[in-house]
Amino acid sequence: MERTRSKPIRDLPETIHSLLGLKSHMTSDWVKSVCNIVKNNSSTSKEEEDDSVSTDLQSIRDKLSALTVQVNDQNKQRRQILNEFLDLKGNMRVFCRVKPLGASEKLRPPVASDTRNVIIKLSETKRKTYNFDRVFQPDSSQDDVILEIEPVIKSVIDGYNACIFAYGQTGTGKTYTMEGLPNSPGIVPRAIKGLFKQVEESNHKFLIHFSMLEIYMGNLKDLLLSQATKPISPIPPSLSIHADASGEIEIDNLVNLKVDDFNQVFKLYKEGCRNRATASTNSNSASSRSHCMIRVSVTCLGASERRRETNKIWLVDLGGSERVLKTRATGRRFDEGKAINLSLSALGDVINSLQRKNSHIPYRNSKLTQVLKDSLGQDSKTLMLVHISPKEEDLCETICSLNFATRAKNIHLGQDESTEEQQKKEAVMMNLQKMMEKIEQEREMSLREMRNLNKTLEKFTGKPHVIEEEEKDVIREEIQVTPKKPKNKSRRASDVFPSFMRPTASSRRLSGADFSVTPNASGYKSRRNSMISVRAESVRLPVKKNRYDSACDSSDRSVSKSTCVMRQNTSDDATVYSQDISECDIKLVVSEHKPKALQMGPGSATKSRSKICNFEKDAAQKMDGTEFSRINSWLRSQSENRSYVLDKDQLPATPQNRSLEKSSTQSLTTEKITGNEFLEKLEDIEESKTDETVVKPTQMLKKLFELQCLCSAEEEDQILSRFPNPGYEDVDESLYPPVLENDGFSQHIDNEWFGVNHSAAWERDSPATIPLLEREPDLKQLLPELAFDHSLKPRGLAFAEDVAPPLLRAQETLGERGKAPTFMQKVQALCFRILLGLGFIDVGYGNDFFSGLTK
Numbered sequence: 034m035e036r037t038r039s040k041p042i043r044d045l046p047e048t049i050h051s052l053l054g055l056k057s058h059m060t061s062d063w064v065k066s067v068c069n070i071v072k073n074n075s076s077t078s079k080e081e082e083d084d085s086v087s088t089d090l091q092s093i094r095d096k097l098s099a100l101t102v103q104v105n106d107q108n109k110q111r112r113q114i115l116n117e118f119l120d121l122k123g124n125m126r127v128f129c130r131v132k133p134l135g136a137s138e139k140l141r142p143p144v145a146s147d148t149r150n151v152i153i154k155l156s157e158t159k160r161k162t163y164n165f166d167r168v169f170q171p172d173s174s175q176d177d178v179i180l181e182i183e184p185v186i187k188s189v190i191d192g193y194n195a196c197i198f199a200y201g202q203t204g205t206g207k208t209y210t211m212e213g214l215p216n217s218p219g220i221v222p223r224a225i226k227g228l229f230k231q232v233e234e235s236n237h238k239f240l241i242h243f244s245m246l247e248i249y250m251g252n253l254k255d256l257l258l259s260q261a262t263k264p265i266s267p268i269p270p271s272l273s274i275h276a277d278a279s280g281e282i283e284i285d286n287l288v289n290l291k292v293d294d295f296n297q298v299f300k301l302y303k304e305g306c307r308n309r310a311t312a313s314t315n316s317n318s319a320s321s322r323s324h325c326m327i328r329v330s331v332t333c334l335g336a337s338e339r340r341r342e343t344n345k346i347w348l349v350d351l352g353g354s355e356r357v358l359k360t361r362a363t364g365r366r367f368d369e370g371k372a373i374n375l376s377l378s379a380l381g382d383v384i385n386s387l388q389r390k391n392s393h394i395p396y397r398n399s400k401l402t403q404v405l406k407d408s409l410g411q412d413s414k415t416l417m418l419v420h421i422s423p424k425e426e427d428l429c430e431t432i433c434s435l436n437f438a439t440r441a442k443n444i445h446l447g448q449d450e451s452t453e454e455q456q457k458k459e460a461v462m463m464n465l466q467k468m469m470e471k472i473e474q475e476r477e478m479s480l481r482e483m484r485n486l487n488k489t490l491e492k493f494t495g496k497p498h499v500i501e502e503e504e505k506d507v508i509r510e511e512i513q514v515t516p517k518k519p520k521n522k523s524r525r526a527s528d529v530f531p532s533f534m535r536p537t538a539s540s541r542r543l544s545g546a547d548f549s550v551t552p553n554a555s556g557y558k559s560r561r562n563s564m565i566s567v568r569a570e571s572v573r574l575p576v577k578k579n580r581y582d583s584a585c586d587s588s589d590r591s592v593s594k595s596t597c598v599m600r601q602n603t604s605d606d607a608t609v610y611s612q613d614i615s616e617c618d619i620k621l622v623v624s625e626h627k628p629k630a631l632q633m634g635p636g637s638a639t640k641s642r643s644k645i646c647n648f649e650k651d652a653a654q655k656m657d658g659t660e661f662s663r664i665n666s667w668l669r670s671q672s673e674n675r676s677y678v679l680d681k682d683q684l685p686a687t688p689q690n691r692s693l694e695k696s697s698t699q700s701l702t703t704e705k706i707t708g709n710e711f712l713e714k715l716e717d718i719e720e721s722k723t724d725e726t727v728v729k730p731t732q733m734l735k736k737l738f739e740l741q742c743l744c745s746a747e748e749e750d751q752i753l754s755r756f757p758n759p760g761y762e763d764v765d766e767s768l769y770p771p772v773l774e775n776d777g778f779s780q781h782i783d784n785e786w787f788g789v790n791h792s793a794a795w796e797r798d799s800p801a802t803i804p805l806l807e808r809e810p811d812l813k814q815l816l817p818e819l820a821f822d823h824s825l826k827p828r829g830l831a832f833a834e835d836v837a838p839p840l841l842r843a844q845e846t847l848g849e850r851g852k853a854p855t856f857m858q859k860v861q862a863l864c865f866r867i868l869l870g871l872g873f874i875d876v877g878y879g880n881d882f883f884s885g886l887t888k
């Protein structure tokens with residue numbers, strides 16, 4: 034182009050010379066006409082030039098559009114083939130993974146396996162074979178497992194709901210498979226990575242959201258929201274499950290964060306794991322005591338070939354099924370084990386009904402099945418990984434797990450197929466797989482060509498080609514707190530539950546969520562709107578610092594046990610446990626929870642509350658990627674800000690309380706008080722309260738005194754020795770904080786990030802497990818006449834009514850509530866518990882988890 038422009042200038046002398054010769058002929062008209070010719074000439078060439086460029090651009094655009102259509106077509110074909118392939122494999126695919134024997138376990142295991150079968154040696158002559166889609170031998174790697182889940186990830190991109198869950202006896206490697214270790218990451222990180230990779234390769238624009246929750250003791254808990262670590266912390270909005278008009282399951286108030294890459298997911302995942310509590314059990318030193326559920330939602334607008342605009346995948350690490358008798362769980366561990374078994378049993382029932390193609394599928398029988406309703410069965414892709422132990426002592430549980438998995442496997446396949454049919458099917462599947470590979474290669478080529486053309490286009494125009502549908506895309510909010518549906522009580526799942534599904538006293542007691550209490554005389558309002566009166570006390574126990582702590586957290590840790598009592602429901606107390614900053618004081622906290630802001634220091638409840646409000650407000654705003662870090666740091670600050678507040682309005686104007694009030698305002702520093710002062714303060718406060726308000730630990734202390742009066746220690750020991758209770762090696766655990774663990778995953782992640790190995794030292798022998806009274810000299814002073822040795826332990830048990838799992842209370846075999854229990858009633862309660870533990874008494878759950886599984 035430059036050459037054409039410079040030519041007239043080069044030719045100028047010559048032109049002038051020739052013009053000079055024609056001087057006589059040059060009239061003004063002539064000059065004008067020559068000028069016009071030159072002018073027209075130059076404008077024509079410019080237009081021509083522009084035309085040729087725009088033609089080029091147009092042809093690129095046309096090519097791109099054609100390629101887009103082609104890729105869409107290829108996507109459609111791929112989806113159809115994949116779907117056919119997965120249909121042949123079964124909507125519910127079941128894998129079995131056999132845990133390797135430990136180095137010290139040299140015995141020949143009774144479980145053998147090949148790539149599709151698990152053979153159980155029941156006796157010398159009797160063997161039972163279980164058939165699965167794939168069996169992972171003890172020496173199989175994480176890679177082997179991941180390879181098998183790839184089709185499921187692809188079907189998520191195609192718009193199908195999916196669910197991958199790990200099932201099995203406690204300690205058999207569910208968390209290992211789902212989370213993995215730093216050097217061998219498991220399904221969760223790799224599935225999410227795989228999802229992002231697929232999204233990157235796609236020609237569509239996807240929006241990905243991440244949520245994480247756990248089902249603990251039958252209640253949903255949002256793991257991306259710091260939970261109320263103390264009774265008067267802002268209470269996170271309760272999560273409730275409902276189905277939308279299209280039957281998709283939604284969870285109201287569940288934090289749903291937009292994520293742009295795997296790193297963001299990784300941070301959230303870490304945060305979620307931090308909010309999860311695991312505990313040490315006889316079977317697993319870091320046992321998951323809940324079901325951990327990760328939801329990744331995928332939205333793609335304008336992709337007609339996808340099954341639906343928004344779909345999701347659930348990645349679930351189920352709590353371990355366990356025989357309570359075998360694990361010898363007591364107190365809280367016992368309750369947790371029962372809750373896990375109950376929901377697994379409900380899952381088994383759903384699977385059973387799906388398999389039998391029953392018209393009614395009992396999804397409503399547990400929160401777990403309600404949440405997974407649209408991801409189990411129907412046209413969703415489900416992958417179950419059953420984990421078994423090869424050890425002889427676990428044979429019974431292994432058979433239960435295998436039977437459970439076999440029922441699931443039969444969901445789609447129906448009757449057993451003949452070998453011939455199976456071979457035919459496998460040939461078809463092989464063919465489909467080849468077709469899919471071919472289409473994927475072609476698709477990859479088309480996508481590469483599209484990328485190159487896009488680059489060329491960008492060079493000319495300065496912006497990439499935009500496909501029409503993409504232009505229409507709406508940028509979604511970064512945070513989507515699922516908006517509450519207009520209050521239509523009859524539509525809410527929780528309201529139409531059969532009564533046994535409604536939150537029980539125990540579930541409310543433990544989670545603090547779902548606080549639906551019958552109105553009482555004093556006029557009850559929902560907990561979220563008004564917690565009329567909250568009294569709480571907290572005892573903090575120091576926890577030995579481990580290497581993990583020192584590496585990732587500069588603060589010390591302690592385990593705090595807090596108890597709060599709400600006026601609305603005197604029988605309910607919410608016990609929460611948290612890992613917290615180090616303190617070893619006995620701290621008394623009394624507060625009235627009011628809607629008005631509590632003026633406390635940094636990280637106070639007020640701030641947290643207002644942040645939660647902002648959180649919801651933000652849902653209405655569009656956010657860009659940079660917002661993520663803000664939210665992330667907020668989430669972090671939430672988990673780090675652990676403080677206690679004291680509301681002076683609730684304190685009677687006694688000198689003690691004035692000092693207490695003072696202590697509370699001293700920027701949350703805890704006032705050390707002696708045991709007697711402590712009791713006096715409790716009593717003062719108790720007197721000032723309405724008669725319905727109870728402070729449970731005070732009661733417990735009082736009852737300890739009462740018992741001391743009722744009978745001597747010798748008499749009591751004598752009676753108790755007649756009822757051997759193998760589980761009670763310590764004072765009942767429900768009275769004390771659980772052994773809080775860094776959960777497996779965060780441990781792994783943090784190890785990876787900080788390069789430290791987790792020290793297994795603070796597990797069972799953690800100071801947090803040492804009975805409270807032994808650790809607290811102040812409390813010890815309170816009870817000078819009680820021996821602080823193991824003779825105290827059975828006494829704790831005598832208060833069976835207080836410490837028994839709340840579900841036992843429903844039996845009401847101990848006499849009327851509200852009356853002071855006599856010693857005989859306490860002994861009866863103890864007997865009841867023992868008989869229950871030995872399996873002689875049914876607790877009224879209907880079916881025990883293990884019964885029926887071996888049918």
Ligand SMILES: Nc1ncnc2c1ncn2[C@@H]1O[C@H](COP(=O)(O)OP(=O)(O)OP(=O)(O)O)[C@@H](O)[C@H]1O
Nearest residue numbers: 132133203204205206207208209317320321352353
């Ligand atoms: N396939 C495996 N290879 C190596 N180690 C394994 C394997 N499976 C499990 N483990 C190890 O066994 C221990 C218990 O595993 P894990 O915590 O995953 O069990 P779990 O089934 O999740 O237990 P729970 O139900 O109590 O949470 C862990 O230390 C884990 O690393």
